Amino acid sequence: MDIYLLEAVTNGILLGGVLALLALGLNLIFGVVDVVWIAYAELVMCGMYAEWWLTDSAGWPVPMAAVAAVAVVALLGVLVHLLIIAPILGSAPINQLLATGGLLFFLQSAATLLFGTDFRNLGLRLPVIALGDIFISLSRLIAFFAALLGAAALYLFLSRSFLGTAIRAVAQDREIMGLMGVDQRRIYLLTSAIGGGLAGLAACLLLLQYDVHPFIGLTFGPITFMICVLGGLGNMIGGFVAAFIISQIIAVAGYYVSIEASHVLAFVVFIVLILLRPQGILGK
Amino acid sequence: MTARLSKALAALVLLLAPLALRDYFLHIAVQVLLWGFIYTAWSMMGRFGLVSLGHGAFLGIGAYVPALLWNDYDVTPWLGIPASMLLAALLALVVGYPATRMRVVGHYYALVTLALSQVVLLSIVALRDVTGGSLGMTPRAAGHASWYALQFPEKSQFYFLALALWLAGLALWLWLERGMGSKALEAINEDEGAAAAIGIDVMREKLRVTLISAGLTALGGGVYVQYLMYVNPETVSGVGVSLQIVFAAIAGGMYSLLGPTIGALLTLVLAEGLRVAFGTHFIGAANTIYGVLLVLFIIFMPRGIAGLVEGLLARPGRAAAAE
Helix, strand or coil, X not given: CCHHHHHHHHXXXXXXXXXXXXXXXXXXXXXXXXXXXXXHHXXXXXXXHHHHHHHXXXXXXXXXXXXXXXXXXXHHHXXXXXXHHHHHCCCXXXXXXXXXXHHHHHHHHHHHHHHCCCCECCCXXXXXXXXXXXXXXXXXXXXXXXXXXHHHHHHHXXXXXXXXXXXXXXXXXXXXXXXXXXXXXXXXXXXXXXXXHHHHHHHHHHHHHCCECCCCHHHHHHHXXXXXXXXXXXXXXXXXXXXXXXXXXXXXXXXXXXXXXXXHHHHHHHHHHHHHCCCCCCCC | CHHHHHHHHHHHHHHHHHHHCCHHHHHHHHHHHHHHHHHHHHHHHHCCCCCCCCHHHHHHHHHHHHHXXXXXXXXXXXXXXXXXXXXXXXXXXXXXXXXXXXXXXXXHHHHHHHHHHHHHHHHHHHCHHHHCHHHCEXXXXXXXXXXXXXXXXXXXXXXXXXHHHHHHHHHHHHHHXXXXXXXXXXXXXXXXXXXXXXXXXXXXXXXXXXXXXXXHHHHHHHHHHHHHCCECHHHXXXXXXXXXHHHHHHHHCCCCCCHHHHHHHHHHHHHHHHHHHHCCCCXXXXXXXXXXXXXXXXXXXXXXXXXHHHHHHHHHHHHHHHC
16 A cells, blocks of 8 residues: 555544534534534634743743633633523524624634734744655644543543433433423523633634644634534434444545645535435434 | 615616725625525525535536646636536536435535535645645736736626625526525425425426526536636635635525625625734734624524514514504
8 A cells, every 4th residue: 555645544534533523512402402503613712822921921831831721712612602502492493503703703803803814833843753655744643532522521421421312312312301300591501611711622722733823723624514414413423424424435535635625525515415415324 | 665666776876886896805805696596596595494514516517627627728718617516516416416315414415515525625625736736826818908818807897796696696586586496495494304295206396496506606616716716625625614604694694685795795894894904913813703793693683684684574464464
């Protein structure tokens, strides 16, 4: 097997981990609150800026800044729900999607206003590891395993804890759960906070590999939505699998043709798959 | 009587506007008309629950195909624009047919169409040898007003072209509104299964408005490039543009004839006004406020300005009828 192809495949798997984390957060919110946050990737951007600002301007150590960034985005998630989603919870789903679309414009331009359009990064130089003949950057490895850990923690929380069970129950049937004495408002807030927190975690992992700028959300946003839909909106395991399918398409086609062409292919595959199986690849 | 008088007055204002307006305001007027046309085209399907987040795809095809044909093969826009409209309609068919068949609606429909606009956007960027990539391209200038090249350097001349296009768009909207198709689509939007059960051809009705909307959007894109004489992929096919189209149509009111145009007027005046107010010192300040306003609009006025006005006008009438 071609050594460069192997490297592309490896990088695809590593990218898939972070994309899976992003898709998990979005899927959780969709599954429970039944809303698509079209500005989800912009929340990731906020997390990246938070971590960058805390290390670069406030002089915090990177791990501390990362934890703070996760908290900041979790709080943002709560605010998004309280200020934007809660007032229109009863109106057409497309209106909720569009309201968060307004948030997308707001966050992009607010970031431009605060930080300008320069590309920022942490200035970390992590070593590159040689595994046999292929080279893998340590930052990608860290990102991959941290993403898997985050996903596993979410899985354990949802399946083992009382609150997690309540969240899953609301996702299955919101009306009945209201009658059973579950406070939906609290569940929604908690879900939004967790969804935000996952975006914050993804932000910290992405900042290890990419520069942050106000429009970075446009690079990851559409891909994240495709992954969620492909896995079946609200279906977490499906989203997890779809993340690796999409990231492989991007990595391998990027190796053979070009980056843009690989994204075009990923979107075309998405459209074809979704038109064949609108319920997602793992849907019933 | 007053209705007819106000219509005549409006026509007079629209016709004489180029005499009174300075170039800058004329520029805004042309943009309002062109975007008003595009938003109207979007709302032809959007108001029936076919909320497309992918009209940037059709806009991009409409913008690039005629410009490329003109630059590389000397094909006049009079052929290039219809060709791009056909191509856009074809693309709408290729995606719309299976989407209707598999009953892809709501969020899924919005996201599939969003993916479609990304395909067109990234294809334009990827084919940078032909299209100029992210840097954009300029149609070859004829250097003077020319019907053959469809280029009118004088803004006042272009104004009338834009006005004619916009009026044609409104006429088409009315024609669709008054046909049986509009009733059928309303029924489909309410309950697709029930609509099919009483004999409505769901596939035909949905595809008809989708194809018309896609073709007209391409037409708007083509004329827009002839006006600006420049195009780049982000400004016609980016996620921002597709969202912008939906926002403006909804903010203006997509259920009314003039709603999308009001949306165009509102968003452009707002964007320009904020830009003038804040200048270039605070890049982003204008858009920050713009974003907040969009959120407020969706939350408090889901039927848009036109819907609000109609509601206010209808109330006294309804009260009188009840007495």
